Amino acid sequence: MLRFIGRRLLQMIPILLVVAVIIFTLMELVPGDPVRIMLGDFATEAQVEEERERLGLNRPFLERFWEFIKGAVQLDFGVSYITKTSVSDELIERFPRTLKLALLSICVSALFGIPIGILCAIKANKLPDRIALVLTLLCNSMPSFWLALLLVLLFSVNLNWLPSGGIGGAQYYVLPVISSSIGSIAGIARQTRASMLEVIRADYITTAKSKGLSQKAVILKHALGNALIPIITVIGGQFSFLMGGTTIVESVYSFPGLGLYIISGINNRDYPIVRGGVLYIAFTFSFIMLLIDIIYAFVDPRIRSQYSGKKKKKSKEAEAAA
């Protein structure tokens, strides 16, 4: 297992390198000039040229790329063109906030989504299931910015219960967490329902019933464990999406997380922010996928045996030889 984790961590290096090449090249190709954006429409050609020289934008492509890679391996993504602050420092400062928001949202989503999905599967095609299906479809297709605005309107403007944005105590997290969870709850509930329905009809569930177990024990002990793999996949995907910063939700609530930072970098053609941000997203994504694979191994002994299979076989052979 440790060897597997080590190998996967090493595999991340080429992945991140490829991402770095792509993002660096793409940013060269997209229209829009950071200097023009910085200096505004009334800057003279000479001023623009001077600024380009100062930022090093006139140097050849490969030279600048090399500079970028050299910095990136030391986790130094340079200085923002606009704010003149270190991108790394800014990412590090914002990371805990986004992490907190993402963790809270994914926990809320799983805590509601999985039980709703299980109930739907048990009551499949009966009234509660149908109602839940319609509701989840609604939640899934509701744009999060629209929901976020409605929530602000209700809880901040009309009822004045919760702050409409910014950061501070726990109350500042309530609305952003709700906004980014609703869609995930629906997604997780639907996946749980589908996956449970498949498992509930399996022969080993009949075996479990024939032992005299209660329905609760059959569902929680025998069915859920076997239905978990696709559910974990969905949760992992949603978590890595949230870790990239839920841009829309962060914008609506002026939540100073990573999403807002990266989107401002893209709008301003602030290359260092975009590069640093995208590399961060690529890294968290690969890291979460690795975590998911490790969780798979805990859930399913057959997957676990693939990781430790070779070692075990070797030790058995050694036993046989001795």
Add this chain to the structure above:
Amino acid sequence: MAGNSENLLSIRDLKVEYSSGGKIINAVNGVTLDLPKGGALGLVGETGAGKTTIAKAILQILPDHATRSVTGEIFFEDRDLLKTPEEELQKIRGGDISMVFQDPMTALNPIMTVGDQIAEGIHLHQNKTKTEARQEAIRMLETVGISADRVDEYPYQFSGGMKQRVVIAIALACAPQLLIADEPTTALDVTIQAQVLDLIRNLKESQDTSLILITHDLGVVAEICDHVAVIYAGEVVERGTLEEIFDHPTHPYTVGLFGAIPELHKKVDRLSPIAGLPPDPTDLPQGCYFAPRCPRATKACAEKHPSVKHLGGTHYALCDQI
């Protein structure tokens, strides 16, 4: 009307309907059966005749999503299982009545150790601690011929025959009064079949368990059972003791079944199967269900459903031409 006290199990006029895609499937159509205490009853019939449905109806583990209605009476020790509340049934399942399933490949939970799967029922029914239940599970494993050190292994680490032994160990763990074995050897290769049958027979004798053996193999019935019921299109077409059925097969279908067995000492070019196919359970014929395939059918057979004839002793047949 209570069942005869000499009988452990009495089924009266059992009917089971499934629904699938808007169609009603008449899986079991008025089955009446008796199983004396300590007896071994063989249910014989073609695939789809309703044998497994009868077994699952006894344990009340028919699939919820497909079952439309279950009517009739199933007396087990003077209580009608169809009228017994679910909590009571949970005590009976696995405790008093247990079942060995057809396909050992899918009958075990893939993510639970075999030891835990055996111990679960023991812990549930026999008021034993988890440790005691585990000890008992190890003893059961050894009883079915699997060494104790494999107790913490998972089903994927076992071969088909060994999985079926584990399934049998689960079923016999609580020393049930009635064991229902649903084609326990169908999915196994021939050399393993004999071992598994020997195992069932030995355990039946040593634990004084009554047995219902579902099979389409008349040879297996002759070896293990003392009573036989021949099932066709969800009906018992002939039942009696082993001698009554094997020495005096009376119903044309039973006669056909025996005719279809090749005899080793005679050289035959072709087997003599029963011509035609079983009727469509969504659209059963008006008269005798076997009439379209029956060599002795008359015009009346196709119009009027036959009545049960008593042929002496415990020998009954459902035919108007005898």
